[in-house]
Amino acid sequence: MKWIGFDIGSTSVKSVLFDSETETVLDEKNTPTPERIAGLPPENYEISAAAIADRVLQVIDSYTASTQEIGAVLIASQMHGFVYRLPGREDRYISWQDMRCLRKMSTGETYLARMEQLIPPETMRSHGVYLKPSLGLCNLYTMFLEDPALPRDGELFTLGSYVTGRLMKQRSSRPEDSRTESERYKNITHASSAAPVGIVNVRDGVIDRTLPEILGFDSIRLPSLASEDTVIGTILSNGQTLQIYPDVGDMQIAVLGSRPANGDGVVNAATAAQVICPAEKFLPGDYEVRPYFGGKFVNVISNMPGGRNLAVLTAFFKEIAETLSGQEIPEDRIWKEMHRIPDTAGRELRADVNFYENPHFPEGGSISGIDQYNLHMNTVFRAAVDNMAKTCWEYMCRLGQGPESIRKIICAGGVSWKTPELLESLRRVSGKECVLSEREDEAAAGLMHLAAQIRAAGRSGGEYS
Numbered sequence: 001m002k003w004i005g006f007d008i009g010s011t012s013v014k015s016v017l018f019d020s021e022t023e024t025v026l027d028e029k030n031t032p033t034p035e036r037i038a039g040l041p042p043e044n045y046e047i048s049a050a051a052i053a054d055r056v057l058q059v060i061d062s063y064t065a066s067t068q069e070i071g072a073v074l075i076a077s078q079m080h081g082f083v084y085r086l087p088g089r090e091d092r093y094i095s096w097q098d099m100r101c102l103r104k105m106s107t108g109e110t111y112l113a114r115m116e117q118l119i120p121p122e123t124m125r126s127h128g129v130y131l132k133p134s135l136g137l138c139n140l141y142t143m144f145l146e147d148p149a150l151p152r153d154g155e156l157f158t159l160g161s162y163v164t165g166r167l168m169k170q171r172s173s174r175p176e177d178s179r180t181e182s183e184r185y186k187n188i189t190h191a192s193s194a195a196p197v198g199i200v201n202v203r204d205g206v207i208d209r210t211l212p213e214i215l216g217f218d219s220i221r222l223p224s225l226a227s228e229d230t231v232i233g234t235i236l237s238n239g240q241t242l243q244i245y246p247d248v249g250d251m252q253i254a255v256l257g258s259r260p261a262n263g264d265g266v267v268n269a270a271t272a273a274q275v276i277c278p279a280e281k282f283l284p285g286d287y288e289v290r291p292y293f294g295g296k297f298v299n300v301i302s303n304m305p306g307g308r309n310l311a312v313l314t315a316f317f318k319e320i321a322e323t324l325s326g327q328e329i330p331e332d333r334i335w336k337e338m339h340r341i342p343d344t345a346g347r348e349l350r351a352d353v354n355f356y357e358n359p360h361f362p363e364g365g366s367i368s369g370i371d372q373y374n375l376h377m378n379t380v381f382r383a384a385v386d387n388m389a390k391t392c393w394e395y396m397c398r399l400g401q402g403p404e405s406i407r408k409i410i411c412a413g414g415v416s417w418k419t420p421e422l423l424e425s426l427r428r429v430s431g432k433e434c435v436l437s438e439r440e441d442e443a444a445a446g447l448m449h450l451a452a453q454i455r456a457a458g459r460s461g462g463e464y465s
Contacts, residue, residue: 005447128202160247257446389425
């Protein structure tokens with residue numbers, strides 16, 4: 001049977017048509033993610049949720065128009081963000097890049113700091129996450145306090161559950177679904193996608209209302225959870241009936257596509273980066289424990305420096321070049337020049353590329369060790385990559401096992417594939433074997449592998465009712 005898999009990312013919606021029996025790619029598409037809504041405060045990062053769902057539906061229709069025997073749709077999407085749905089209001093996706101909870105209240109403290117007073121750390125341990133700017137509930141709490149008139153009885157979706165719910169509402173293959181309340185969407189997700197919002201007891205694998213109750217919006221409707229092998233509904237597209245599975249986390253699907261063995265660590269370097277170690281049991285620590293597949297877990301530290309950190313440097317160099325030349329300089333030209341072998345004369349240049357404020361790095365970045373010989377574009381880039389590697393290795397060693405337990409490091413994500421210097425630096429700083437993932441598009445590999453696992457299990461999770 002053929003499947004359509006989606007990876008809904010920050011910059012693009014990637015799709016893959018594949019054969020689930022052979023794990024063979026038949027076709028791939030890449031369309032831009034709808035743009036961030038303009039005119040909002042700088043901390044706000046909102047996108048039309050309906051536009052994202054419609055883009056997914058357009059891709060599905062394009063595949064079913066030209067290919068027969070497509071049987072299922074599987075969606076992995078960016079995590080931490082959410083859609084808060086209310087009748088009569090535009091559905092907006094509040095991205096993981098939204099930082100409104102760092103704004104200050106009239107008392108002078110940030111909304112995040114107020115939450116930290118209300119919610120003790122031990123309450124967060126069973127949730128597997130900690131309070132941070134990208135956590136969905138932190139920004140939802142800020143929305144309610146900044147707009148007291150905002151109703152607190154709406155429905156909270158993950159991005160993926162909103163997309164699948166909208167698909168099933170618009171294209172349901174079941175006549176009885178058309179008789180349901182017109183404003184309601186099915187809201188079913190996988191724990192891997194819901195946990196980073198802050199609404200899952202990861203230890204027990206259930207939806208947990210503890211945080212909404214503490215924060216004063218206990219009337220909110222939350223998603224339901226389903227296992228990865230559960231059919232949550234069906235849709236019609238060009239005469240074909242497609243099964244819909246619950247959305248899963250994009251990080252977990254990338255880990256699955258990287259195929260780590262016991263003892264392997266993973267550096268997933270994309271727009272942002274994470275360091276990850278698979279785990280058989282729920283063992284909390286100074287890291288996040290997120291649901292994986294088959295009842296397992298992954299220990300994670302997120303907000304590691306990634307592509308967006310390097311982009312700060314490329315944007316800086318691009319601005320200088322364009323200002324002095326009066327010409328537009330392609331970004332890939334800057335990137336190419338940064339990769340040249342650096343001039344090593346002078347002292348070693350040092351860079352701290354943790355430009356984005358988060359709980360690990362609250363102070364911002366820096367460039368130091370400058371002398372009259374070493375300040376060049378490519379020496380800055382090499383110092384930046386060395387700092388990324390050092391940071392990732394330091395935090396990987398905190399993931400519930402000592403460095404001696406890590407067998408090798410698998411480097412996944414677009415930044416890893418485009419930056420061989422990162423692997424070189426990781427080898428040097430860790431003393432471990434460092435390899436790229438088996439396939440450059442780990443998400444596509446993970447989607448195919450998950451579909452194969454579902455197929456091999458005979459869809460043992462059954463159908464959601």
